[in-house]
Amino acid sequence: MKPDILLDSASMEPHNLAMRKRSSKPMQANEPGEPTVEPTVSEAQPETSKQAEKNPAAVALGRLGGRKGGLARAKKLSRQRRTEIARKAALARWARWAKRAKKRRTS
Template structure:
């Protein structure tokens, strides 16, 4: 059984299941173990990366980055 997309509402999911059952669309293929391991390790690196970067920055550098982000966020 293939994984179903999580962003579908109940009606869309039901339609997709029926379409797969009658062969109108092909079920999504499972991701092989090698790709799955690469994806998980990349995710791990992403989770660790922000904290590791923040630990290396000086308070002044962090402040400059925060100011730049706020300016970009509130720019018109």
């Protein structure tokens, strides 16, 4: 038997006859509704600026507080308290990992 005959006979199997062929075109999610939806959406939304302007003084003040905050907190904490915070964070990470592992085992 020739190889192409084998392929032809394989494609004639009863379960293959009922299966749909794949489309050669890539599927796009909103292709059917595109002509009707696009004009209505573009008309309904007025042109607005993408980013609201911020008060420069408020931005500078917030940045200043953010820069000071980490250093001030680090100076204020004792070594023992830093260790407690780190231990609590590590336990939370391990608990989250254990919860995910348990979920995977039961699935």
